[in-house]
Structure formats: C-alpha cells, structure tokens
Amino acid sequence: MGPGEERPVEAGACGGVSELELLKLRAAERIDEAAERLGALSRAIWSEPELAYEEHHAHRVLTRFFEQEPPVAAAWAVQPHYLLPTAFRAEWEPPGARASAAPRPLHVAFLCEYDALPGIGHACGHNLIAEVGAAAALGVKGALEGRPGPPLPVKVIVLGTPAEEDGGGKIDLIEAGAFKNLDVVFMAHPSQENAAYLPDVAEHDVTVKYYGKASHAAAYPWEGINALDAAVLAYNNLSMLRQQMKPTWRVHGIIKNGGVKPNIIPSYSELVYYFRAPSMKELQVLTKKAEDCFRSAALATGCTVEIKGGAHDYYNVLPNKSLWKAYMENGKKLGIEFISEDTMLSGSSGSTDFGNVTFVVPGIHPYFYIGSKALNHTEQYTEAAGSQEAQFYTLRTAKALAMTALDIIFKPELLERIRKDFKLKLEEEQFLNTVE
DSSP: OOTTSOOOOOSEEETTEEHHHHHHHHHHHHHHHTHHHHHHHHHHHHHSOOOTTOOHHHHHHHHHHHHTSOOSSOOOEEEETOSSTTOEEEEEOOTTTTOTTSOOOEEEEEEEOOOOBTTTBSTTOHHHHHHHHHHHHHHHHHHHHTOOSSOOSEEEEEEEOOOTTTTOHHHHHHHHTTTTTOOEEEOOEEESSOBSOOOOOEEEEEEEEEEOBOOBTTTOGGGOBOHHHHHHHHHHHHHHHGGGSOTTOEEEEEEEEOOSOTTBOOSEEEEEEEEEESSHHHHHHHHHHHHHHHHHHHHHHTOEEEEEEOSOOBOOOOOOHHHHHHHHHHHHHTTOOOOOHHHHHHOOOOOOTHHHHTTTSOEEOOEEEOSOOOOTTSHHHHHHHTSSHHHHHHHHHHHHHHHHHHHHHHOHHHHHHHHHHHHHHHHHHHHHTTOO
16 A cells, blocks of 8 residues: 555454554554663763764764664664765665555655764754654654564654754755655654644845945054954844844844954954744745845945855745644644644744755644743753753654654545645645745
C-alpha cells in the first residue's frame, strides 16, 4: 500500500484497543527505553556549543548515535556530511519494504538542529531540538519494526540541519535537494509554553558598510569624512521610521564597527540589521524603507555606502491546521496543556529557516515548555536547556510527534487533509505576494 491508500488499523487488537493505539504506546515505550541514551546525546551537544556550520562535535555525536542504535530487524543507514560538512541523513525502513512490486514509500522526516549562539551557548535549546528529533524517529521505528504482517512502505528519515541561528542550513539543504520526495516533516522547539504553532515571521538580514576619509580629529577635522556619523545617522533614521512601522514589523541592529581611536575621524563603520515581517511581501516593503534610511545617511555625511543582504532570507512558517490539530490531540493524551488557538495565532515569535521548509513540504514546528520560564537567548535559558528537568518535557514532546507521525502513516484521510492544507496555504501566500 502506498501513501493515501487505506490501511486496516482500526480493528480491535487487545480489549478493544486499536492497532494504531497499541503502536503509539509502543512508540512511547521505545522512547522511554532510550531515555538515558537520549539524555546523554543532548548533554554531549549542550556541553560543547558550536556555531553555525562549525558543529563538528554535534555532527559526530549524532551520527554515532544512529550508527550505534541497537537494531531489532534493520539498522539505520547513516550518511555523515550529507550535502553539507556538518549535516547528516539517517534512514530506516521495515525489512522487505523495498519489494519490487511495492509502491513508493511514505517518507516521514524528523529534523535535528544543533548549532549554538555566540557567547552564551545553547541559549535557544538546540540540543533539545536534536534530542526531540532523534527520540521521535526512534519511537516510530520502534513501533513499526515489531509490527506483525507485511512490512509497510514507509521510510523514516532524520535530517541533521546545521546553521539555523546564522546562515540558514535548511535553505542550503533545500537547494541541494535534501527535501525532495519528503511527505511530512517534523521538529519541535523549546520555549516557555506549549504551542502547536506560533507565527514565526519572515526575516532578512543586512550588513551596511560606510566608507569615509580619515583625518586628525583635532588638527584638521574638515579634511575628514566621518563614517561613524553615517552609522549613527542611519541608526537614528531607523528609530524615526519606527513611528510609521506596522506593529507586526521588527527592526533591530547593532553598530559593529565605529572607528579605532577618538582622535582619528573614522573612515569606516559597519552596521548589522535584521528586518522581520509576517510575510515575504511585507518584508520587501520594510526592507526598501530601511535601505532608504541607510542611503540617506550616506548622502548627508558624504560617505559611500555598501548594503549587502544575507545569503538567505528566512520565510514565514506556513501553518498546517490538520497537522497541528493531530499533534494537539496526541499531546493532550500525554498531559500536555497547550495555549489556546486564539493566543497561538495572535502570538509572536522569532524567525527560523524551517519557514522555508514549509514552502516545499508540509511540516509542523511546535513549541514546548521545558520546566523554566527563562527567556530564549539568555544565559538563564542556556542553564535550563541543559537541566535534568527539561528531559521529561523534551521526551514527552517527542512522543507526541511520534504518535502524530503514526497517525499520518495509518490514516490516509489525515495525510490527504494535510496535503490539502499545505496547497491552500501555499496558494494563499503566493496570491498575497502578487497583490500590490
């Protein structure tokens, strides 16, 4: 049977409990059985934080985890350095599923992130994201490999996706073809609350360089062209722009270089800015306004300016209501208390390269509480992400993801709704981006 074909799972299997529910229980048990190894995996990543594209230790720890995972019937096929030096791919499918007469397998994928932040380590909890992805994949594998009867045409995939905090590793992988033929993609992000969806917004980053002319600041300042003045003026221009910005827009930046010595008029200055908006259409409008602020500062001070965008824009995350509802149903069975749908949809969050993923394949990116009210990107959250208390919540979230994946595998009507939601949201986004 292929994706979308009927699968007989609802017949009573044990005291009226369906086969699907028994498989969900087995997935949760498998995650609990591996809890010590999963916790050690998370701690190993947390204890040696690495920046974007430099996650060599995390890559090694994760690939070894899957290479050494005890097989019952078939082992993981692991590809280290998959398309990127610190990316990887691990695959598993039931033995016999590759029979020549079988249809294309359903591909369900779990994503792992593992890069850290400069200075404060895993203050966004990417060590827990890696653990959730690994644990959920183990749960699905454990449920399916002991299932009696003919093997299902299903492939479980784990993708190690580096550089979320800077650069956009998932976008590199999309462009390299890593997400082709995937049917549904799962990951989960630590936070201060449990939310099946939050409106992660589109983001564009830019580096602005001003070039002036050095001179002695006391003896003959009139000979200089002050690049720091241009940077300060640009900063103030953007502060003025905030009065006319939409409430959902965000502009934040730093002056990275402002000179070398007070008595030398700075000949060079540099700013780094991030712009965020709910959609790519609005992001383009905001970016144009901000770039006008940068250029006007150059004109006023006599500097020349160079404006360079980042390698990738992060797209907004497309919601998939059928997918998040299935996740919430499973999460509630495990005792997860979710924020309300109204709060969820009206809330705000950051940006992620998972947004780009949701434009090419249906996916879910829920947020989960880890036992702390500390805020992401703080030293306090670094501590919370490495705590033993976070383990319970992390593994519970992994169970909910695994259970949702099993729903998709065994409920073709759910898979069809998820695909329909994906297509409608994609068409809606494309329509909005063409509206003047």
